[in-house]
Amino acid sequence: MTDLESRLTRLSTPGLRPPVLPDADVAYTLHDTPIGTMLLAISHGRVVASSFDDEETMTDRLARAVSPRVLRQPGPLDDVRRQLDEYLAGQRRAFELDVDLVLASPFQRLVLEDLPTHTSYGRTTTYGAVAGDIARPKAARAVGTALGANPVCVVLPCHRVIGANGALTGYAGGLDAKRFLLNLEAKS
């Protein structure tokens, strides 16, 4: 490349501005919480993700499952963030949010959909009990896997489900996060 050509490649002006786009089909934001950074996403007014997974993984999944028009737009998530912060500060016991389990399989939906009614604030239940609640008493292990894949963590309280022997077993956000949430609910 000649000197003139490399001068051309550097031709620029300062103060470039990123674009501003209309409301996304899927709007998401990264939200810092006491239990780690969470990716929150909303589509047509319904929460589609509240996850500890990384940005690239989650936005790829949302692009495939909902629409490729996925944008980082914090505005549409203001209410979700507010409710989550209140909950994590011990000032809220239930979420008033519409959830869309578009990232879940049919069986995961069966397990996750009614979690707020099958569990209660400040109490734990077991994988076996949840399996019984959905009329699949032998599916405790599958229930555990479905809960582990919860795309809408905290809002759908999979952290309230523990092993029959009292072991916390596992959590997408790590066992420390699960312990934090259970302690929070026990205190508040």
Added chain:
Amino acid sequence: MRSTYVMALRLPPFQALIDAHWQDVARLARALAGPDDGDDVAQRAWEKAYAAYPALTSAKNLRSWLLTITARCATDVHRARKPQRPLDEAPPVAVDGPETADWPDPDLWRAVNDLPERQRFAITLKYVGDLDHHGVAAALDTTPAASRRLVSDALATLRTKLGVHDD
């Protein structure tokens, strides 16, 4: 008999395109349309791309797809302005003025700006946009051979204007 393969098209999240390419689009738009219209051209290009995105039939070369849209938007702006701007009036890129003092390489800006439109677009797409001649040709609705000619004519003019003899 031809068989048809239906492949599930996996488009990346639009935000990934913005993160990867917004600076390239902004830089190209300013080089094509000047600093006054450039930001407007970039914004319009992103709106068009966003509207068209879900219907895309290929996820290949998304960068050159974006730069092509940018070039078309710059052409539209340029054509829309033309009737109000006689040939001998001020050029579309205003390179003189206090706000340009901190621009790198004002002499080059001025010389590029004085090129005929097609040459200016071709050379900008090639070097600022970093497209190959196929990409330039696609953006300008022409052939790679024509793109090559436009770029080499433009380089020759710039060399004379700027007094550089580096090859």
